[in-house]
Amino acid sequence: MLSFPEATAVHPHGYAFGVRARNTESEESEREMSSSTGTHAYGEPSYWDQRYSEDPGPFDWYQKYKTLAPLFEVYIRRSHHLLVVGCGNSSLGEELVSDGYLDVVNIDISSVVVEAMQKKHEDKPELKYIKMDVRDMSAFESSSFDAIIDKGTLDSLMCGQNAHHNTLKMLQEVGRILKDNGVYILITYGEPSYRLHLLKELQFWTINLHVIDRMEKNPEQRTWELTKPLPLSKDGNSTAAIIGSNAEVHYIYVCIKDETLIRQANVNAKSEESRS
Numbered sequence: 597m598l599s600f601p602e603a604t605a606v607h608p609h610g611y612a613f614g615v616r617a618r619n620t621e622s623e624e625s626e627r628e629m630s631s632s633t634g635t636h637a638y639g640e641p642s643y644w645d646q647r648y649s650e651d652p653g654p655f656d657w658y659q660k661y662k663t664l665a666p667l668f669e670v671y672i673r674r675s676h677h678l679l680v681v682g683c684g685n686s687s688l689g690e691e692l693v694s695d696g697y698l699d700v701v702n703i704d705i706s707s708v709v710v711e712a713m714q715k716k717h718e719d720k721p722e723l724k725y726i727k728m729d730v731r732d733m734s735a736f737e738s739s740s741f742d743a744i745i746d747k748g749t750l751d752s753l754m755c756g757q758n759a760h761h762n763t764l765k766m767l768q769e770v771g772r773i774l775k776d777n778g779v780y781i782l783i784t785y786g787e788p789s790y791r792l793h794l795l796k797e798l799q800f801w802t803i804n805l806h807v808i809d810r811m812e813k814n815p816e817q818r819t820w821e822l823t824k825p826l827p828l829s830k831d832g833n834s835t836a837a838i839i840g841s842n843a844e845v846h847y848i849y850v851c852i853k854d855e856t857l858i859r860q861a862n863v864n865a866k867s868e869e870s871r872s
């Protein structure tokens with residue numbers, strides 16, 4: 597285990613600069629995933645099958661339900677039809693249900709983890725586990741989910757071969773199966789300069805950006821107000837200006853599907869086509 601000294605400083609806008617704190621197993625995994633070595637493995641189903649065979653968990657990447665719950669309260673209702681993509685053996689789905697959410701579907705590409713989670717939660721009808729590739733969710737109808745939660749799954753596709761192609765396919769599918777005004781909640785280590793252009797490539801949504809300390813803290817010690825979105829400029833540079841680059845945070849992009857934007861993008865594409 598590595599350890600870092602604690603250091604926090606509150607920014608005049610009410611936000612604050614980076615925090616360094618003790619490393620957890622989750623942070624070690626994240627560091628490994630975001631480093632340039634061995635990145636391909638995270639995009640491969642065989643890697644995940646092997647990992648889940650060796651380590652059945654439970655294990656949560658980045659953040660646990662408890663710290664994210666206040667943000668979910670803002671965007672999701674208990675009656676909403678929810679999808680967790682790339683669920684792994686995280687406790688997120690189980691804790692959503694324990695907290696009163698009535699309908700939580702989880703998917704993952706690893707048959708090993710899906711079978712284990714099906715068995716573990718066979719007594720909970722509100723919690724379903726299905727083996728599915730997030731790049732092809734054709735088993736789900738269009739406009740069928742109110743919210744989709746992604747904790748580390750887009751990140752793992754970004755580590756694989758053909759990352760751009762695969763993440764676009766994933767985001768296209770996410771956009772298709774969300775209802776109008778539905779939310780895609782992406783929890784990631786990727787700062788706006790690395791994620792925003794990708795999310796905007798499809799023009800499905802308006803985007804709110806939230807941040808949360810990487811390390812779990814008591815409420816009174818937290819540097820960031822999770823439920824308060826940060827100002828987000830078109831290129832995302834506004835965030836670095838506020839929180840600094842390499843801040844010890846996770847970024848949470850809440851992408852709200854907007855049919856009006858989609859119709860406008862289609863009109864623009866058609867007029868572009870007719871001009872050329």
Ligand SMILES: C[S@@+](CC[C@H](N)C(=O)[O-])C[C@H]1O[C@@H](n2cnc3c(N)ncnc32)[C@H](O)[C@@H]1O
Binds near residue numbers: 681682705
């Ligand atoms: C970094 S882990 C995150 C697991 C879990 N969401 C959490 O927060 O602990 C990424 C997960 O995405 C899954 N995954 C990778 N590629 C996938 C794909 N194409 N379709 C569905 N799931 C995928 C992996 O099997 C793994 O469980």
